[in-house]
Amino acid sequence: MKSFDKRITLALAALVALAGCGGGNLAPAPQSASTGQVYGAAVSDTPVIIGDPYTIEDRTYVPADPQHYDEVGLASYYGNELSGRPTANGERFNPSGISAAHRTLPLPSYVEVTALQTGRTILVRINDRGPFAGNRIIDLSVGAARQLGIVEQGTAPVRVRRISPVESDRARLRIGQPAEPRLDTSPQLLTALRARFEQGGGAIPQAVPSPDVPAAANAAYAPAAAPISTPAPPSSANPGVTFQVEDEARPVRPTQPRPPAASPPPAASGTYFVQLGAFSNAANARRLANRASALGQIQVTTIDNIRRVRIGPYPSETAAREALSRAHSAGFGDARIFRDTGR
The missing domain is CATH 2.40.40.10 (RlpA-like domain)
Structure with missing residues (x-):
């Protein structure tokens, strides 16, 4: 050449x-x-x-x-x-x-x-x-x-x-x-x-x-980092949902109160997540997390200044696909399954 x-x-x-x-x-x-x-x-x-x-x-x-x-x-x-x-x-x-x-x-x-x-x-x-x-x-x-x-x-x-x-x-x-x-x-x-x-x-x-290539697209498949847990919102405001936010001083709170549940579900475990979106702006990530709080346990993790909003974890791909279907039905059309390999 x-x-x-x-x-x-x-x-x-x-x-x-x-x-x-x-x-x-x-x-x-x-x-x-x-x-x-x-x-x-x-x-x-x-x-x-x-x-x-x-x-x-x-x-x-x-x-x-x-x-x-x-x-x-x-x-x-x-x-x-x-x-x-x-x-x-x-x-x-x-x-x-x-x-x-x-x-x-x-x-x-x-x-x-x-x-x-x-x-x-x-x-x-x-x-x-x-x-x-x-x-x-x-x-x-x-x-x-x-x-x-x-x-x-x-x-x-x-x-x-x-x-x-x-x-x-x-x-x-x-x-x-x-x-x-x-x-x-x-x-x-x-x-x-x-x-x-x-x-x-x-x-x-x-x-x-x-x-x-917006930040959300670039980070669509980013691996989950170990989140730093902050106190969850009061159960009367958002029962059955555990919020985990990394590099955030305030806990995620719902936009509107929800009726109390009989009892909160046990903590989930597994390697599969449904990612709803990823943002460089913390406020946008928080808004999405609040809007999705009815879907299940929410995690907001930050890697390289990109905040990833996820539901899970789930113990199997089958369970994650069921959650993905619920997310799509709720209007989260960009939701995708991600597997945390544990590295």
């Missing part, structure tokens, strides 16, 4: 902010309870799995759920030789689907992948672990590699940026179909990204929050 003036990279962070507007070794064993599920209608985006640290050839990888992930590096692809093999989150690998393996991002999660040689950008669903060969940052399915136009090359320089796509695009990827076409990268940004790759690639710092 042609070398570019290194001074161009000084403008990379600003260009990235503007753009926001618009086979290796075997992966770790599947960590989903539904190992080997059939690819297609049974594939789900919940629960999201982060997973425990794992070691491949003396190198340890620590899965995480970063609010911002944007990196330049090499992409490779894997294909029919692994068709039907369980992926790291328990699905069956579909070579013709638009999916990929990543070493640390949550399973599943969604990324835009841009080919630096052409500017073509596609949306990809992460459902596996890898790659573990060389300095590659993502391993695409052959279907994704074909859509991106890099099958003949084998490996290619790319940009990988985590996003929160609309549900219609998620649904298409879950059944192995491409999402709606993305806009190609602008020539100015492409020049800066190529220069970044020539200098060794790596993570792109976040200059400003991306306007197309």
Whole structure:
């Protein structure tokens, strides 16, 4: 690839902010309870799995759920030789689907992948672990590699940026179909990204929050931190609901009094939560918690200044799905199931 003036990279962070507007070794064993599920209608985006640290050839990888992930590096692809093999989150690998393996991002999660040689950008669903060969940052399915136009090359320089796509695009990827076409990268940004790759690639710092990805979307699948409990509101005001707020001085209180219950339910336990929303603004989180207080035990936890409003915990995915259905019926259409792996 042609070398570019290194001074161009000084403008990379600003260009990235503007753009926001618009086979290796075997992966770790599947960590989903539904190992080997059939690819297609049974594939789900919940629960999201982060997973425990794992070691491949003396190198340890620590899965995480970063609010911002944007990196330049090499992409490779894997294909029919692994068709039907369980992926790291328990699905069956579909070579013709638009999916990929990543070493640390949550399973599943969604990324835009841009080919630096052409500017073509596609949306990809992460459902596996890898790659573990060389300095590659993502391993695409052959279907994704074909859509991106890099099958003949084998490996290619790319940009990988985590996003929160609309549900219609998620649904298409879950059944192995491409999402709606993305806009190609602008020539100015492409020049800066190529220069970044020539200098060794790596993570792109976040200059400003991306306007197309609100805090709630960025934090949709963030893991639960151990909350710091504060005194619950008086039982006469809000019986049967335990409020837990981290980094908040005041307890969450309901907007209107509720009639007293005969007796409060026992404290819940488990690893599944229903997340109703996530906010950088404490007042917005408190309002949502108050509005949802009739649904059950509320937790408001803060991680990296993002406040996550959740119901739970629940002992099983079945119980969490029942709670999710109640949340949707109550008007919380963005509610999702999240699994706390206990890390």
